[in-house]
Amino acid sequence: MDAIDIDDFVRAAAGGALRRLTAVDGAHWFPLVDVARRLGYAGPREALRTVTLPVWCLAPARELAPDAEILARSGIRGTARMVSLAGLVQLVTACRSPEAGPFRAWVGELVAEVQRHGGYGLEPAPAHGGFVLPPELVDVLVRLEGRFDEEEADLAEYAELLRETRRSLSRVADSLERSFAVPRQRGAGGAPTLSAQELVESWEISGDMRAVASFLAPALIRGGVRCRPQDVTRRTGLSGDRVRDCVRLLIERGCMREVGHPRPDGTRIYVLP
Structure with a gap:
């Protein structure tokens, strides 16, 4: 689970949305041509001339998503050259776009915090317990969804509404959980063994x-x-x-x-x- 929503992070860094692939390990990758265009580079070649990215920051899309169906849904060709999130950050910090100024300043703050305190945490986002529905209510929604599926077709829109409600509740719960989390540092160990x-x-x-x-x-x-x-x-x-x-x-x-x-x-x- 991402500590910061990846779409929010990309908007802050690049000034807008980017197509992306999420690899099986959870890492996010972006078409280099999209990144170059969004950041104001003349093209991918100029971007790579400006910033010499390490090889692990670049990869063809087909290596990240061997399943052709995943690539088809994303609208990204298998031959497309992809850049990792770490590579994206390096390209953003090297571009001179005024829109990237706040993000560059934040990166500077992050580095200073890590140097001084040995880590960087997220400010808790405003949260209110009323947004979290009890499991019993979610169970009711599940049962209602099943009943709608068994009724006439004119109830299909209500069933879809319930499904979207469940998805929205799940997203809200994940967001609230992330609000108080500090991202795990790379190399800090495996998954927790206790709940x-x-x-x-x-x-x-x-x-x-x-x-x-x-x-x-x-x-x-x-x-x-x-x-x-x-x-x-x-x-x-x-x-x-x-x-x-x-x-x-x-x-x-x-x-x-x-x-x-x-x-x-x-x-x-x-x-x-």
Whole structure:
């Protein structure tokens, strides 16, 4: 799962949408000709003369998506030369387009943060618990969808509406989950062996500490969480002082550790030990 929606990232970097292929490993690739055109290069050759990309940033589309059907859906030819997300970022930072100025500034901030604190986290996006529907309601939608499928054809549009509702709920849930996540750093290890609930259970805690731990655990198993005490307060209902006490105790017990230094707004980054 991407920590930042790839379409949002590309719009911020290139100033607009780009066709893309997502490889089986989850990596995103873009037609070099599209990237060159969007960034104001005369063509792919000028782009590659301007930036000497490493070989691992370039690949033909047919190597990324051997299935011809996937290529057909994307509208990208198998012979098209593709550039990876890392290559796209290098091409953006080298172009002189004014529209790329904010993104270049953000890349500079990112590098400075990594050098100083050893990592870079995402600011928590505004979130509201009311957007997350309980599983019971989702189950009702599934059952209704099945009933509509069995009725007359004039109910087909309602069935499709329910399907789109389910898809929208799934996207909202994923977005809320990503809002409090810090991207896992490359080389930080494999997939977590424990679920968030199993992790909290392994800590053998209860009461307020468990409430705080349950909020932090889903992001911790994905690599880390970046938040302020008021973010936890809003989701748990505990006071700011109580949240700080619980976090301190979790750190003292070795359940997690803090990375880097607090931001002026009180934001801190926590990861598993």
